[in-house]
Amino acid sequence: xxxxxxxxxxxxxxxxxxxxxxxxxxxxxxxxxxxxxxxxxxxxxxxxxxxxxxxxxxxxxxxxxxxxxxxxxxxxxxxxxxxxxxxxxxxxxxxxxxxxxxxxxxxxxxxxxxxxxxxxxxxxxxxxxxxxxxxxxxxxxxxxxxxxxxxxxxxxxxxxxxxxxxxxxxxxxxxxxxxxxxxxxxxxxxxxxxxxxxxxxxxxxxxxxxxxxxxxxxxxxxxxxxxxxxxxxxxxxxxxxxxxxxxxxxxxxxxxxxxxxxxxxxxxxxxxxxxxxxxxxxxxxxxxxxxxxxxxxxxxxxxxxxxxxxxxxxxxxxxxxxxxxxxxxxxxxxxxxxxxxxxxxxxxxxxxxxxxxxxxxxxxxxxxxxxxxxxxxxxxxxxxxxxxxxxxxxxxxxxxxxxxxxxxxxxxxxxxxxxxxxxxxxxxxxxxxxxxxxxxxxxxxxxxxxxxxxxxxxxxxxxxxxxxxxxxxxxxxxxxxxxxxxxxxxxxxxxxxxxxxxxxxxxxxxxxxxxxxxxxx
Amino acid sequence: xxxxxxxxxxxxxxxxxxxxxxxxxxxxxxxxxxxxxxxxxxxxxxxxxxxxxxxxxxxxxxxxxxxxxxxxxxxxxxxxxxxxxxxxxxxxxxxxxxxxxxxxxxxxxxxxxxxxxxxxxxxxxxxxxxxxxxxxxxxxxxxxxxxxxxxxxxxxxxxxxxxxxxxxxxxxxxxxxxxxxxxxxxxxxxxxxxxxxxxxxxxxxxxxxxxxxxxxxxxxxxxxxxxxxxxxxxxxxxxxxxxxxxxxxxxxxxxxxxxxxxxxxxxxxxxxxxxxxxxxxxxxxxxxxxxxxxxxxxxxxxxxxxxxxxxxxxxxxxxxxxxxxxxxxxxxxxxxxxxxxxxxxxxxxxxxxxxxxxxxxxxxxxxxxxxxxxxxxxxxxxxxxxxxxxxxxxxxxxxxxxxxxxxxxxxxxxxxx
Numbered sequence: 047x048x049x050x051x052x053x054x055x056x057x058x059x060x061x062x063x064x065x066x067x068x069x070x071x072x073x074x075x076x077x078x079x080x081x082x083x084x085x086x087x088x089x090x091x092x093x094x095x096x097x098x099x100x101x102x103x104x105x106x107x108x109x110x111x112x113x114x115x116x117x118x119x120x121x122x123x124x125x126x127x128x129x130x131x132x133x134x135x136x137x138x139x140x141x142x143x144x145x146x147x148x149x150x151x152x153x154x155x156x157x158x159x160x161x162x163x164x165x166x167x168x169x170x171x172x173x174x175x176x177x178x179x180x181x182x183x184x185x186x187x188x189x190x191x192x193x194x195x196x197x198x199x200x201x202x203x204x205x206x207x208x209x210x211x212x213x214x215x216x217x218x219x220x221x222x223x224x225x226x227x228x229x230x231x232x233x234x235x236x237x238x239x240x241x242x243x244x245x246x247x248x249x250x251x252x253x254x255x256x257x258x259x260x261x262x263x264x265x266x267x268x269x270x271x272x273x274x275x276x277x278x279x280x281x282x283x284x285x286x287x288x289x290x291x292x293x294x295x296x297x298x299x300x301x302x303x304x305x306x307x308x309x310x311x312x313x314x315x316x317x318x319x320x321x322x323x324x325x326x327x328x329x330x331x332x333x334x335x336x337x338x339x340x341x342x343x344x345x346x347x348x349x350x351x352x353x354x355x356x357x358x359x360x361x362x363x364x365x366x367x368x369x370x371x372x373x374x375x376x377x378x379x380x381x382x383x384x385x386x387x388x389x390x391x392x393x394x395x396x397x398x399x400x401x402x403x404x405x406x407x408x409x410x411x412x413x414x415x416x417x418x419x420x421x422x423x424x425x426x427x428x429x430x431x432x433x434x435x436x437x438x439x440x441x442x443x444x445x446x447x448x449x450x451x452x453x454x455x456x457x458x459x460x461x462x463x464x465x466x467x468x469x470x471x472x473x474x475x476x477x478x479x480x481x482x483x484x485x486x487x488x489x490x491x492x493x494x495x496x497x498x499x500x501x502x503x504x505x506x507x508x509x510x511x512x513x514x515x516x517x518x519x520x521x522x523x524x525x526x527x528x529x530x531x532x533x534x535x536x537x538x539x540x541x542x543x544x545x546x547x548x549x550x551x552x553x554x555x556x557x558x559x560x561x562x563x564x565x566x567x
Numbered sequence: 568x569x570x571x572x573x574x575x576x577x578x579x580x581x582x583x584x585x586x587x588x589x590x591x592x593x594x595x596x597x598x599x600x601x602x603x604x605x606x607x608x609x610x611x612x613x614x615x616x617x618x619x620x621x622x623x624x625x626x627x628x629x630x631x632x633x634x635x636x637x638x639x640x641x642x643x644x645x646x647x648x649x650x651x652x653x654x655x656x657x658x659x660x661x662x663x664x665x666x667x668x669x670x671x672x673x674x675x676x677x678x679x680x681x682x683x684x685x686x687x688x689x690x691x692x693x694x695x696x697x698x699x700x701x702x703x704x705x706x707x708x709x710x711x712x713x714x715x716x717x718x719x720x721x722x723x724x725x726x727x728x729x730x731x732x733x734x735x736x737x738x739x740x741x742x743x744x745x746x747x748x749x750x751x752x753x754x755x756x757x758x759x760x761x762x763x764x765x766x767x768x769x770x771x772x773x774x775x776x777x778x779x780x781x782x783x784x785x786x787x788x789x790x791x792x793x794x795x796x797x798x799x800x801x802x803x804x805x806x807x808x809x810x811x812x813x814x815x816x817x818x819x820x821x822x823x824x825x826x827x828x829x830x831x832x833x834x835x836x837x838x839x840x841x842x843x844x845x846x847x848x849x850x851x852x853x854x855x856x857x858x859x860x861x862x863x864x865x866x867x868x869x870x871x872x873x874x875x876x877x878x879x880x881x882x883x884x885x886x887x888x889x890x891x892x893x894x895x896x897x898x899x900x901x902x903x904x905x906x907x908x909x910x911x912x913x914x915x916x917x918x919x920x921x922x923x924x925x926x927x928x929x930x931x932x933x934x935x936x937x938x939x940x941x942x943x944x945x946x947x948x949x950x951x952x953x954x955x956x957x958x959x960x961x962x963x964x965x966x967x968x969x970x971x972x973x974x975x976x977x978x979x980x981x982x983x984x
Binding site: 147148158166168170 | 882883887891893894895896897898899900901903904907908911
C-alpha cells in the first residue's frame with residue numbers, strides 16, 4: 047500500500063501523505079480554507095464549523111480540518127453550498143461580537159477581520175441587542191481576557207493542555223451565554239501562557255505587556271533567535287522606532303514548533319535597560335579612538351608576559367563575538383581563558399522548551415574554544431584557585447560569576463559589553479557593543495544547532511558589533527583581524543570549527559512591515 | 568600723448584560696432600553655453616535647459632527634467648489604492664480632478680466596475696474634469712501671455728481660474744489638491760448650490776474670454792511672437808507621441824473623449840478643434856477653443872445630471888455609512904479593512920486612460936490581489952511633450968524659447984514621475 051493519497055480539490059488533483067487532513071491538503075494547492083479553531087500545532091476539535099467543505103458522495107458538509115483525505119475524494123471549496131455555509135457561519139460568529147476594532151489590540155492581525163472581509167463582507171442583519179459579557183477579566187499574571195470578543199474556538203484551552211500540560215482554561219455556561227473562563231481553582235499562570243495570545247484569532251486574550259502600546263500594522267518584523275536560554279526558540283522581533291515592542295515565536299518544527307515561554311518573551315525589555323551607550327575610560331566617557339588606545343596601552347604592559355593576561359569568553363554573546371575574542375586570546379597567547387555565563391536555574395527545566403541553562407550560546411563557546419585549542423575554565427571555579435600572577439582581564443559580556451570582587455578591583459579589566467552592570471561598572475575601559483537584537487550573528491543552542499539572528503534595529507549610542515570592537519582592540523595591540531562584516535567572521539570561524547563546516551550563512555533579511563503582510567491571523 | 572578715445576569709449580569702456588576694424592567685425596562668434604533654469608521664472612515647474620547659442624540663435628537645447636523627485640510610481644506601490652489619489656493630485660497639479668478620474672478608472676477596470684457606476688457619479692466626474700481642463704488651459708494661456716509682456720490677460724484669466732478653484736474647493740474641500748474621486752464613485756455629493764454657482768461662473772468666464780481674445784488675438788506683438796514660432800509637423804507630433812492640444816494644433820485629429828469614449832462623453836455634444844500650422848499660435852487657439860467646448864459640455868451636464876447615489880453599491884469599494892460603522896461590527900470591520908488594507912483589487916493588469924489637460928493621461932497597474940498596487944505606471948503627457956522641446960526651440964532666438972516652452976505647457980509634477 048502506498049503512503050500517499052491522491053484527491054481532487056476544486057478540480058485540481060493533489061497528492062499528499064496519508065493521514066493529512068483536507069485543509070492542509072488544500073493549502074499545498076494554495077487554497078486557503080477559512081478556519082478559526084484549527085491550528086496546525088494543536089489537537090483538532092472541528093468546533094468553529096468555519097472550514098466546512100462539500101465532498102462529493104457525502105450528503106453533508108464536512109469540516110475540512112478533521113476530514114482525513116482518501117483516495118479519489120473530490121472536494122469543492124468554492125461551490126455555492128460551502129460558500130454559503132462560510133458566509134452564514136461568519137454571520138453567526140459576528141452576531142454578538144463587540145464593535146471594538148478601534149480599541150482592540152488584535153485589529154490588523156485579527157483572523158475574524160480577515161475572514162469576514164475575504165468571505166462574507168455583507169451588512170449586518172441583526173436588530174437585537176448584543177449579549178454583553180465581562181470586558182476586563184484578569185485571568186493571570188500576564189493576560190487579560192475580554193469575554194465579549196471571544197468566539198469560543200478553544201484554541202487557548204488546547205494550547206494550555208498541549209503546550210504546558212496544564213488545564214487552566216475552560217468554557218462555562220451554554221448557548222450565547224457560553225464564555226471562556228479559568229478552570230476551577232486555576233489561573234492562567236503556566237510558563238507558556240502567552241502562547242494563548244498568539245493563537246487567539248481575535249482580541250479576547252491580550253498580553254498585559256503589549257496591550258495598548260503599539261498597533262500591529264505599525265510594526266516591522268525581523269526573524270531572530272530568543273536569547274533567554276539554551277533552547278534557542280525561533281522568534282520574530284516586532285519592532286518600531288529603534289526598539290522592540292514584543293517577541294513572538296516563529297515556527298520551527300525542529301526547535302520550538304509554534305511556541306515559546308513567557309520568560310523568553312520578556313527578554314526584550316533588557317535591550318533598553320542599563321545599556322552602555324558609549325566607551326568609557328576609568329568610568330568617564332571617552333571617544334572610541336581614545337578608549338581603544340587606552341585599552342591597548344594598559345594591555346600592552348602585561349602582554350609582554352601573556353601569562354598575566356586573562357580573557358573571558360561569554361555564553362551570553364554570539365558565536366562571532368566569542369570567536370573574535372578567542373582569536374585574540376590565541377594570538378596573544380594569554381595564560382587564562384575563562385568562560386562566563388549566567389548561573390543555571392535548575393527549576394526552569396521542564397522537559398518542554400525551558401531548560402536550566404539560561405545562556406543562549408554555551409555550546410557555541412565550547413565548540414569555538416575547542417576548535418582553537420584553548421583550554422577553558424568555567425569562571426565560577428576561579429574563587430577556588432585564582433591565578434596569583436593575573437594582572438589584566440579582557441571580559442566579553444557583563445556577567446562574571448564566581449569572581450571575587452576585591453580581587454577584580456586589583457585587575458586591569460577591559461570590558462566589551464552591551465550593558466553597564468556587573469563587571470562592566472568597575473572596568474577600567476568599557477567598550478559598548480550591540481546586543482543580540484541589534485547585530486547580525488549566530489548562536490548555538492544546547493543541541494548544537496547553529497541559528498541565525500538578524501539585526502532588527504541599530505544599537506544605541508556609539509555601540510558597534512562585538513566582533514568589530516574586539517577586532518579594533520586587536521588591531522591596536524598589533525593583531526590584525528580584517529573583517530568588515532559578521533559574515534566574514536563567520537567564514538573564518540566555520541573554517542576552523544569542524545562541526546559547523548556544512549552550515550551556511552543565511553541570506554540577509556530586511557524587516558518586513560506587518561502592514562504589508564496583511565492579516566496574520 | 569593725448570587721449571584719442573571718444574567720450575563714448577571712456578564712458579562705456581567699449582567701442583561701437585562701426586568703430587571696429589573690418590577684421591574685428593568678421594571674427595566668427597564663439598558658441599556659448601547658457602543655463603536656462605532650473606530656477607528661471609519662465610521655466611514652469613523647475614526644469615533646466617542647457618542652451619548652446621550662436622549669438623541670439625539657439626543651436627542646441629538640452630532639456631533636463633527631474634528636479635522634483637516625485638517618485639509617483641514607486642510611492643504608489645507602498646500606498647493603498649485610495650492613498651494614491653493624493654499622489655495623483657500632484658501629477659498635473661493644475662488639473663488634478665482629471666488625474667483622480669484616471670486613477671479611479673484603472674481600479675474600476677480591474678474590479679469590473681467600468682460602466683456600472685451610478686449615473687450621477689459619471690456626470691459629477693465629467694463636470695469636475697471639464698472644470699479642471701478649463702483651469703489647466705486658462706493657466707497655460709494666461710501665463711504664456713504674461714511671459715510675452717501681456718500682464719492684463721494673465722490677471723483676467725487667473726481670475727476666471729480662481730472662480731473655478733473656489734467652486735472645486737466647495738465640492739472637495741481643497742482648492743488645489745482635491746483628492747475628490749474614489750474607486751467606485753466620488754467621495755461626496757456636489758453641494759446644494761453648485762448648479763447656480765457654476766452657471767454663474769461659466770457666464771462670467773465667457774465674458775472674460777471675449778475680453779481676453781480682444782486683447783490677444785489681434786495684438787500685433789502677441790501675434791508676431793506666436794505665429795510661425797515652434798512649428799511642429801503632423802508627422803513629428805505622431806512620431807514623438809504627442810497628444811492633446813499640442814498634437815491637435817498640428818492637425819492630429821485625436822481626442823480620447825471622442826475616440827475612446829469613457830464615462831458619459833458619448834452623450835455630450837462637443838467639437839474637437841484642430842490647428843493647421845502647428846505653431847505656437849495654433850496651440851494657443853486650440854486651447855482657447857477647448858475652453859469654450861468645455862463650457863458647452865458643462866452646460867449640457869448641468870441640464871442633464873440626474874439625482875442618485877455618488878458611490879457604487881458594491882461592498883468591495885464603498886465605505887459603509889458612518890452610522891453603520893459605529894453601530895455594527897460588520898461595517899466596522901469593512902471600514903477598518905478598507906482603510907488599513909485598502910480596496911482589494913483582483914489580480915491582473917489594466918491600462919486606463921483619459922483626456923487630461925495636456926492630452927492622453929494613462930495609468931497602468933499590475934495588481935496582485937492586495938490593497939496596494941504591485942506596480943503602477945503613469946503615461947504622463949508632459950513628459951512626452953517635453954522631449955520635443957529641444958527640437959522645437961532649435962534655430963529660434965532665445966526670446967522664443969519662452970513662448971514655445973509656455974505653449975508646451977510642461978507641468979513639473981507630471982513630468983517627473
